[in-house]
Amino acid sequence: MGRNAVLRFAASLFESRPTRSSLAHVFASRPTPSSLGRKLASGALAQYFYQPTGSESEEYHKWYFNSFVWKKTKWMGVDCFKSVADMWNYQEILFELKPSLVIEFGSARGGSALFFANIMRQIGEPFKVLSVDVHHGPLDPAPQCDSDILFVESRSTAPAIAEHIQRLKSEFTGKIFAILDSDHSMNHVLAEMKLLRPLLSAGDYLVVEDSTLNGHPVLPGWGPGPYEAIEAYEDEFPNDYTHDVARENKFGWTFAPNGYLIRN
Numbered sequence: 001m002g003r004n005a006v007l008r009f010a011a012s013l014f015e016s017r018p019t020r021s022s023l024a025h026v027f028a029s030r031p032t033p034s035s036l037g038r039k040l041a042s043g044a045l046a047q048y049f050y051q052p053t054g055s056e057s058e059e060y061h062k063w064y065f066n067s068f069v070w071k072k073t074k075w076m077g078v079d080c081f082k083s084v085a086d087m088w089n090y091q092e093i094l095f096e097l098k099p100s101l102v103i104e105f106g107s108a109r110g111g112s113a114l115f116f117a118n119i120m121r122q123i124g125e126p127f128k129v130l131s132v133d134v135h136h137g138p139l140d141p142a143p144q145c146d147s148d149i150l151f152v153e154s155r156s157t158a159p160a161i162a163e164h165i166q167r168l169k170s171e172f173t174g175k176i177f178a179i180l181d182s183d184h185s186m187n188h189v190l191a192e193m194k195l196l197r198p199l200l201s202a203g204d205y206l207v208v209e210d211s212t213l214n215g216h217p218v219l220p221g222w223g224p225g226p227y228e229a230i231e232a233y234e235d236e237f238p239n240d241y242t243h244d245v246a247r248e249n250k251f252g253w254t255f256a257p258n259g260y261l262i263r264n
């Protein structure tokens with residue numbers, strides 16, 4: 001018997017569907033030692049018997065993007081245009097990193113800034129969220145009222161933004177978590193990465209969002225975007241960042257492929 005046949009046979013043992021009567025039996029009676037053992041074993045061994053086709057995560061990624069579910073995602077009632085898998089990753093990164101400064105380029109309705117502020121408050125150390133957008137007209141009132149968030153209306157690449165971050169760094173002296181989610185064209189993202197270059201230190205975290213665009217894997221033909229900006233940046237400064245590949249791959253897909261970066 002080949003390896004695959006063995007796997008299929010074993011999987012069929014664990015995955016066989018219970019009939020109506022056997023289901024009734026399961027709910028009606030206490031688990032016997034053998035059925036309990038079987039349940040525990042099937043849970044523990046499922047990861048070995050599961051046989052992915054290889055296209056699941058990419059198909060889900062494309063469905064997630066093309067169905068626009070990310071446009072209907074809210075944090076505490078405020079639009080937050082992200083993948084929930086990435087948001088969970090950010091929560092885990094923030095908890096481990098415990099930054100004192102979160103820098104966001106691209107506020108939109110303010111749901112993501114509110115998300116960062118809520119997580120940071122729960123962590124409990126002093127912090128500030130700086131959220132920059134060229135147009136703050138669409139901001140929701142809830143994040144606007146949050147005293148831990150500083151909204152600045154500006155182009156993210158304006159020299160005044162670098163000066164602003166420098167001033168905040170002298171008050172909030174710990175680690176920085178920065179996230180780029182404004183204009184997604186390659187040149188703009190590259191300029192944002194270069195603006196942050198002298199401001200980030202070893203161990204600080206940078207997420208370049210929406211590198212999924214231009215066929216990575218969504219919207220092929222969109223044109224050079226964040227993915228290409230990361231490549232161009234790394235051509236010029238190959239030693240600046242280490243890719244946090246484990247984080248990127250954790251949930252099987254991300255809107256920021258190649259975009260989870262730890263400053264060296």
Ligand SMILES: C[S@@+](CC[C@H](N)C(=O)[O-])C[C@H]1O[C@@H](n2cnc3c(N)ncnc32)[C@H](O)[C@@H]1O
Pocket residue numbers: 079080081082105106107108109110111112132133134135154155156157181182183188
């Ligand atoms: C994708 S949305 C941000 C989504 C938000 N971070 C969230 O997760 O809900 C992009 C935002 O970038 C802003 N934007 C576009 N060009 C910009 C620029 N040059 N500088 C700063 N913000 C810009 C837009 O006004 C828009 O609100």
